Amino acid sequence: MHEWALAEGVVNTALEIAQNKNLREVKTLLLKVGEIQQIDLEIFDFALKELSKDTILENAEIKYENFTAYLLCNFCGHKWAFYESFNQLNEEEKEAIHFVPETIHVYIKCPKCGSPDFEITEGRGVFIEDVL
């Protein structure tokens, strides 16, 4: 149910943006959802709709763009996609990364040189792309 905590942030922030744009009603909410956080979109969508009730977000169409996560090794420069390492994780490790994506450094190493010193270049978590 971590999705509810993030959904709350999205609703609050979207309402702030809508207010700053002087929108009377939000028609579209554009979200980018990174792979690493492994958001359950069904729960997330439900939470967003529940939390948007009785606000100008209530009737907005929520569009999700999933984006592939990439990792770049600071030690050897190798770049790889998160999904290449995903299957080696057990459920407990996946859950830890779901809650705190940076714990990826505990459970994943560069497939080329074995270093945990890499950066997440794309696809970490949830971002608002636009409120229309």
Place this chain on the structure above:
Amino acid sequence: MKLIDPRLSVIEKRLENVKRIIPVASGKGGVGKSIISALLALLLKEKNYKIGLLDLDLYGPSLHILLNNQHSFPKEEYGLKPVNINNIDFMSIIYFTQNKPLIMRGKELTDTLIELFTITRWNSLDFLIIDMPPGMGEILLDLIRLINRLEFLIVTNSTKIAMETVEKLIIFLKDQNIPIIGLIENMKIGDQDFVKEKCNSLGINYLGKISFYHKLEDYYGDNKEIINSPISEEISQIVNFFV
């Protein structure tokens, strides 16, 4: 439009039922911030205050050792509820790392801190005590950036080497107009007064001293024993300064 991180909007809300937020900081490592954070939490709880304890030493979390709790997991409830340890609400990165090394660089420290504050649903608290990491980098700067009602408790030991760094933290906090409750002189050996004098010259409260206890390690993990130890008696007097 630039991509916007939605998490920042809920951090203050997550803390709205927390009356006072006290980071225990030093700038210098090894001066006893963690033991003082844990003892403050235990002593304030004994006085029937509702206490939260957050370990923000992301590279070297240790409060779980002092509280003897490594194998619990925060309960999921629209986010995560802190682990309840003898009526202290406790949160630490340790619950997500299986006690393995967490290696990361600057921006990711920031993201970890933001994530922890976003997902943690603190109960109603009188005090949230935060065990800070050494240094004056991301965790300190982000905490100050994101939470605007911090009251710092500064810890040093009796050495000039530690005070050299601690002084810089104090100067920084004062320059930024961030409240400082005062300074605790920990592991006091000898009877020199230079730390007290330094506090006077820096214009902050010298809250008191805690003696150096050779047998302190014997109390770790036993919350009942540690609360009755001589070190608790000394900290108890200091607690009265800010309660």
